[in-house]
Structure formats: C-alpha cells, structure tokens
Amino acid sequence: MANLHSDGTAVCLDGDVLAATLRRQMAARATRLRAIGVTPKLATVLVGDNPASASYIARKHADCAEIGIKATDIRLPAKTSQAQLLAHVAALNADPLVHGLMVQLPLPAGLDDDAALAAVDPAKDIDGLHPENLGRLLAGTPGLLPCTPHAIWQLLRHHQVPLKGAKVAIIGRGPLVGRPLSMLLSMRGIDASVTLLHSASRDIAEATRAADVVIAALGRPGFVTADMVRPGAAVVGVGITYGDGCSMVSDVAEDVASVAGHVTPPHGSVGPLTRAALLQNLLEIAERGLPG
Numbered sequence: 548m549a550n551l552h553s554d555g556t557a558v559c560l561d562g563d564v565l566a567a568t569l570r571r572q573m574a575a576r577a578t579r580l581r582a583i584g585v586t587p588k589l590a591t592v593l594v595g596d597n598p599a600s601a602s603y604i605a606r607k608h609a610d611c612a613e614i615g616i617k618a619t620d621i622r623l624p625a626k627t628s629q630a631q632l633l634a635h636v637a638a639l640n641a642d643p644l645v646h647g648l649m650v651q652l653p654l655p656a657g658l659d660d661d662a663a664l665a666a667v668d669p670a671k672d673i674d675g676l677h678p679e680n681l682g683r684l685l686a687g688t689p690g691l692l693p694c695t696p697h698a699i700w701q702l703l704r705h706h707q708v709p710l711k712g713a714k715v716a717i718i719g720r721g722p723l724v725g726r727p728l729s730m731l732l733s734m735r736g737i738d739a740s741v742t743l744l745h746s747a748s749r750d751i752a753e754a755t756r757a758a759d760v761v762i763a764a765l766g767r768p769g770f771v772t773a774d775m776v777r778p779g780a781a782v783v784g785v786g787i788t789y790g791d792g793c794s795m796v797s798d799v800a801e802d803v804a805s806v807a808g809h810v811t812p813p814h815g816s817v818g819p820l821t822r823a824a825l826l827q828n829l830l831e832i833a834e835r836g837l838p839g
C-alpha cells in the first residue's frame with residue numbers, strides 16, 4: 548500500500564500544518580488588497596458565554612491578526628432578543644467597510660439559529676450557510692462554500708487522496724457538515740460517489756468498510772473503529788467531543804491509524820482549516836470588490 552508509511556502506520560492528515568500554509572497565502576492576498584486601498588474586514592457576533600464558542604471566536608480573531616484582516620468582535624448578552632440580534636446583523640450587512648460577517652452557533656435558548664443564518668446578506672455570508680448559498684451548492688453552481696466541507700475537501704486534496712469515482716462514506720447529516728459535504732463532494736468536477744449515513748442507517752460498518760474515504764461528523768467520541776475501515780482507506784474525524792478537563796476526543800478511534808492509509812490526528816485537524824476556509828471566503832468577497 549503506497550500510501551502507508553513504511554512502518555505500517557497511516558499518513559497523518561494534519562490540519563494544523565495545512566492551515567498555517569493557508570494563512571501565509573491569505574496574508575499575501577491581504578497585503579495585495581491593502582496595497583490597492585482595500586482593508587479586508589470581518590465581523591463576528593457571539594451571543595451568550597458558551598465557553599467553546601468563545602474559544603473558537605478568539606481563535607478566528609487571532610487568525611485575522613496574523614493574516615492582516617481587520618476584525619470586529621461583537622458580544623451580546625445571553626438575554627438578547629431575536630429583534631436585537633437581527634438589528635445587529637442588519638447593521639453589519641449595511642456597513643460598506645465590513646466584507647463578511649458570521650453569527651456563531653449555537654445561539655442560546657430562545658434565539659433561532661436558522662433565522663440568524665437567513666438574516667445575513669448572502670453576498671457577505673462567509674459561513675456559506677445562508678439558504679441561498681446552500682441552494683446554489685445544491686444546484687451545482689456554488690457561491691460561497693460552507694467552511695467545514697470546504698476545509699475537508701482542501702485537506703483531502705492537499706494529501707492527494709483521490710476523490711474522482713471514489714466511494715466516500717459520510718457519517719452524520721447535520722446542516723453544518725455532513726449534508727453540505729455530501730453535496731460538495733458529489734459535484735461535477737470532484738465526482739465522488741457519496742453515501743450519507745445517519746442515526747437511522749442500518750449497517751453503517753458495512754458501508755464504511757466498502758469506502759475509500761470515511762468522514763465522521765456525528766460528534767460521538769471513538770465512533771469509527773479499526774474494524775469499520777478498509778485497509779488503506781482515508782479517514783477524517785470532524786466531530787470533537789470535550790472529554791475530562793480540556794482534552795478533545797475525535798469521532799475516530801486511535802486504533803484506526805493501524806489500518807488506515809491516511810487519518811486525522813486524535814486531537815482534531817479540521818477545526819483550524821474551518822477557520823481558514825472562513826477567512827478564504829472573506830478575502831474572496833474583498834477581492835471581488837463586493838459588496839461595498
């Protein structure tokens with residue numbers, strides 16, 4: 548098996564390394580934009596004090612500082628009303644100096660995630676989760692791509708994992724990852740043959756054992772085990788569950804590395820690339836001269 552290391556362990560699909568490369572490429576793009584008088588600018592909206600959400604937002608802002616993207620960090624109390632939240636989104640939509648914005652999910656109880664996604668101007672929708680952008684992906688004419696699916700595609704492409712005609716088993720049909728990823732990878736030009744598995748699927752292991760690529764995005768620690776993986780297959784763990792203390796546990800069990808050809812590391816890999824994909828969308832908007 549050509550894709551295995553000589554000691555029989557899988558090649559590491561390391562998102563940290565690729566994300567650092569992508570940030571350097573983005574820094575060069577930001578420099579070129581500033582040279583023509585465009586300062587790329589992000590706005591994030593965080594409602595409440597979910598510690599995981601606060602940590603992701605802090606990392607997005609640190610990435611912006613490193614790349615040379617201006618960023619505004621809007622924090623609203625958990626008791627914010629739907630109308631107040633939508634007023635903040637409308638103001639950012641209308642601000643010609645803001646190229647892209649996102650509302651961090653999940654919102655606290657009482658606020659509507661879908662309504663918040665739909666309120667973002669689709670031309671500034673760096674999450675790629677507005678119904679118009681999801682609809683364009685479904686139609687095969689994508690606009691801004693959803694970040695985690697784009698991250699996973701870039702990770703597989705970077706490591707030259709073949710997708711054309713390949714059997715790809717995706718576990719999890721959520722709106723942020725599994726479902727849009729199934730649309731992306733089955734697009735003309737990428738040409739994977741996708742099986743979308745979920746909690747009501749029978750014989751998940753049978754489907755994953757037949758797959759060239761297994762992508763676990765369900766949020767169940769250690770769900771994909773070595774016996775579910777064909778030797779030499781590529782395995783991507785997306786879901787991360789916070790264990791004791793600050794440990795992070797992947798949807799992919801550690802024993803998978805002894806069977807797979809490629810595998811994401813146990814501490815996760817897709818998160819830093821998801822942040823990179825968000826800022827790639829932002830720079831694309833700024834380069835198009837849109838919308839301001």
Ligand SMILES: Nc1nc(=O)c2c([nH]1)NC[C@@H]1CN(c3ccc(C(=O)N[C@@H](CCC(=O)O)C(=O)O)cc3)C=[N+]21
Nearest residue numbers: 602603606649650651652653674694815816818819821
């Ligand atoms: N509107 C919206 N857009 C999102 O893109 C979005 C969202 N809501 N809600 C939650 C999920 C989750 N998500 C992550 C992003 C980065 C890491 C990440 O960078 N993780 C680091 C460390 C994380 C840590 O230490 O807490 C890592 O994997 O190494 C993880 C998860 C984006 N999401």
